Amino acid sequence: MSGEFYGIITAIVWAIGIFPFSLSTRYFHANHINLLRLLLATILLTPFILYKENINFLELISFPNQQYWVWLGLSGVIGLALGDYFSFSSFKYIGARNSSIFSTLAPGAALGFGFILIGERINIIGIIGIIITILGVIYISANKQESNKSNINLIGIAHAIAAALCQGAGVVLAKKAYDGNTLEIASFHAAWIRIVIGMTVLFLFQLLSKEIKNLKEELVNPKNHKGVLFLLFGTLFATVLGLSLAMQTISLTNSAVAQTLFSLVPVFAIPLAYIFHKEKAGYSIILGALVAVGGVIILVWRDTILHLLSFS
Numbered sequence: 300m301s302g303e304f305y306g307i308i309t310a311i312v313w314a315i316g317i318f319p320f321s322l323s324t325r326y327f328h329a330n331h332i333n334l335l336r337l338l339l340a341t342i343l344l345t346p347f348i349l350y351k352e353n354i355n356f357l358e359l360i361s362f363p364n365q366q367y368w369v370w371l372g373l374s375g376v377i378g379l380a381l382g383d384y385f386s387f388s389s390f391k392y393i394g395a396r397n398s399s400i401f402s403t404l405a406p407g408a409a410l411g412f413g414f415i416l417i418g419e420r421i422n423i424i425g426i427i428g429i430i431i432t433i434l435g436v437i438y439i440s441a442n443k444q445e446s447n448k449s450n451i452n453l454i455g456i457a458h459a460i461a462a463a464l465c466q467g468a469g470v471v472l473a474k475k476a477y478d479g480n481t482l483e484i485a486s487f488h489a490a491w492i493r494i495v496i497g498m499t500v501l502f503l504f505q506l507l508s509k510e511i512k513n514l515k516e517e518l519v520n521p522k523n524h525k526g527v528l529f530l531l532f533g534t535l536f537a538t539v540l541g542l543s544l545a546m547q548t549i550s551l552t553n554s555a556v557a558q559t560l561f562s563l564v565p566v567f568a569i570p571l572a573y574i575f576h577k578e579k580a581g582y583s584i585i586l587g588a589l590v591a592v593g594g595v596i597i598l599v600w601r602d603t604i605l606h607l608l609s610f611s
Contacts, residue, residue, distance in 0.1 A: 302552025303599045306560030309544040314567035316537025318575050319529040326526025329387040331514045334505060335530055337379065337498035340538040344491045352485060363484050363492060370476035371489055372496040378469015379497030380504070385462035392455025399440040399565060401459035403433040406562060408467025410555035416471050417478050419553055424605045428598030429559045435591025439565045442583040470561075471554045473546065486547040487539075494542065559598060566591045 323332055348359060363371075389398040406429050413419035421429075473493065505511050517523055548557045566588045572578040580588075597604065 302548050302550070302557065303560065305544050305551065306548040306557050307563065307595070309541055309548055310561055310563040311567045312541045312544060313537050313561070314564045314571055316533045316541060317564070317568055318533075318571065319531075320533035320537060323526045323529040323533060326523040327517050327530065328513070329390065330384070330505070330510065331517060332530065333383050333387060334498065334501045334514070336534045336538045337494050337501065339531060339534040340494050340542070341491070341498055343534070343539050344487060344494065348485070348488055348491060352488065359488075359491075363488065364480070364482050366480050367476050367482070367484060367489065367492060370472050371492040374469045374472035374476070375493035375495070375497035376500050377465050377472060379493060380500040382462050382465030382469055384501075384504075385458045385465060389455050389459035389462055392452055393459060397440075397455070398459045398462070399443075400437055401456065402463050402466070403436050403440075403562060404460060404463035405466040405470075406433060406555050406559040408464045409470050409558035410467075412468050412471040413474065413554040417475050417554075419471075419474075419555070421553055421555055422601055422605050424608075425553075425556065425598055425601035428594050428596075428601055429555060430594070431597060432559050432562065432591050432594030435587045435589070435594055436562050436565055438587030438590060439569070439584050442581065442587065443565075467554075467558055470549060470558045473549045474554045474557075477550050486550065487543040489546040489550075490539075490542040493546075494538070556598060560595065563591060563595065 320332065320336075327335065345356075345359070348354070349356065352359075352362075354362060386398065386402070389401070410419075410421065410426075410429070473489070476489070502511075505514065518527075545557070545561065548560065569580045569584060569588055573580065
């Protein structure tokens with residue numbers, strides 16, 4: 300199967316994970332959710348990899364070569380730890396809707412970093428497809444209703460842009476782990492490396508900022524036990540399955556293409572919002588979804604379209 304196929308499935312899985320994660324925010328602070336989901340993902344993935352790959356714990360660490368640990372580790376720090384920190388922070392300052400608009404900068408960041416770090420290129424048809432997809436996602440985000448409308452401020456904008464840059468860079472750094480590497484590892488093993496390194500950095504950060512005490516208080520609070528179930532479901536879909544599929548996508552296709560496909564989460568969230576919450580989408584949101592899907596079709600078939608145009 301192609302990387303584009305896995306990229307679309309990744310976006311669907313992440314869209315599903317939005318809903319239990321959004322419910323878990325009623326019980327836990329957003330930054331605590333970020334750490335807890337990585338911790339839970341590590342606990343869930345570790346025995347699965349040991350069983351699936353038929354290896355012991357020492358081999359779990361030693362089998363991936365230095366190239367995987369360095370670049371996937373950096374990807375975990377920048378894409379998961381820093382990227383998600385800035386993303387959650389931007390939600391606080393400017394709201395999820397405004398933040399999601401700035402997140403569409405991530406494919407462009409992946410395109411730029413991909414060219415600089417690993418010499419990736421994409422033809423003009425692919426770039427047009429990326430632009431059309433991004434415009435569709437922006438249109439969806441701009442027309443979404445948001446109950447907690449936040450004022451635009453410079454800190455929120457800066458953090459939203461930083462989140463997009465970190466996400467784009469994180470994808471490229473993960474891609475570099477595969478670039479010229481003769482050793483193949485399973486996608487869920489690669490995801491495990493990113494998760495473990497990202498979790499370690501987040502834990503140290505919260506330890507130094509003394510946030511661990513607040514996290515403990517949230518965990519022992521009996522009122523939050525239901526939130527753990529939401530967090531577990533979100534982790535299974537968005538973190539364990541989603542990041543594993545994302546690594547499969549990144550290993551098979553261009554970084555900018557992968558990041559563009561990942562940005563389709565708001566598109567797939569539309570029908571899911573109706574299924575889970577009976578939220579009806581207006582004509583403008585449906586139009587934005589159609590534009591985004593059209594952009595993806597152009598992006599996926601970019602080489603074929605360019606070939607046909609060259610003979611027209």
